[in-house]
Ligand SMILES: *Cc1c(COP(=O)(O)O)cnc(C)c1O
């Protein structure tokens with residue numbers, strides 16, 4: 001069984017009743033100060049970001065492994081390691097996760113990889129991006145805190161994930177996006193029936209606007225999944241680490257290539273791997289985490305290469321719009337992790353992104369969105385630069401579906417020929 005929170009003097013009634021499973025507090029990433037589990041995201045003492053702290057079940061790894069393996073084929077199989085109640089799988093949600101880990105032998109051959117190469121294909125989630133994972137946990141927290149409206153600032157995928165999850169879980173939703181996103185993402189964010197608001201500005205403008213809403217009476221009763229529910233939201237990304245290890249046969253990968261927008265996903269994948277080691281579900285040995293950005297929005301990669309600890313904001317200009325966050329909240333933590341694990345942060349330009357999308361499609365039959373082009377393109381570059389060891393086990397994340405970013409490849413992808421419906425016409429086209 002998952003360890004229940006029992007620190008009666010310091011925990012809220014919500015955690016005492018099991019609403020947050022093994023989570024016991026929020027703790028500040030900067031100063032370590034602890035707070036009751038609540039809809040807060042910044043430390044009162046130092047304004048540092050808060051994250052969920054646990055008493056994890058470490059006494060019986062074999063029993064826990066059996067219990068996970070017998071669980072549902074969704075992120076809820078890892079409920080004993082998440083800030084959710086034990087019966088979470090019975091509550092209405094999109095049940096995301098447990099997406100395919102594809103052994104990419106054809107791509108490996110093209111890239112000169114002699115070890116194992118895997119694509120963790122999160123386009124298989126309910127709204128076709130990894131965002132369903134983080135939203136599912138945030139919705140659970142929103143339910144516990146009594147919020148009635150779900151909201152977010154989004155680079156596109158999050159808006160669709162929130163709209164869909166709200167529809168299923170019975171919340172009103174109102175989500176905010178930059179007005180100039182890809183048509184596929186705008187339609188997908190709107191179709192679930194909630195309110196969708198396009199903001200004239202960049203993602204960073206949208207995010208600032210949402211922070212203002214939270215402080216205003218207009219935003220009362222609103223759960224912003226990536227702002228005031230951010231500590232819970234972030235925990236959803238740990239499930240990528242859990243799944244990768246379980247799907248490798250409870251084994252750590254040697255190297256993981258992760259896309260960076262705000263950097264939350266990368267930091268929580270690291271947290272998830274560390275937890276599995278601490279609990280004893282995988283062997284304790286080193287792993288390297290690599291971050292991937294688009295050149296047109298590469299504040300973290302620029303800081304990594306310059307040897308800086310702080311990230312200087314940029315104004316994004318790239319086809320990888322889902323990653324276009326010019327002022328990434330978790331940038332400094334990403335730098336720490338890349339350096340501590342012996343990884344790196346690299347970027348590729350728009351042309352390399354498109355080439356990588358096509359390379360993955362042609363070799364493995366996986367159509368990635370631009371973010372997947374970024375990770376595959378960066379993997380290629382890291383191998384060429386000798387930073388990623390091609391003889392080891394590597395996992396590359398594809399976090400979204402190519403159907404959402406058709407514009408990226410449409411100009412250079414299309415029919416081989418358009419012919420009249422006759423054999424002569426086909427012969428003339430020279431394809432036989
Ligand atoms: C949001 C997103 C990411 C990563 O976001 P973080 O803010 O770094 O957690 C990666 N890929 C896609 C497709 C996304 O939509």
Ligand SMILES: [Zn+2]
Nearest residue numbers: 028031043046
């Ligand atoms: Zn603090």
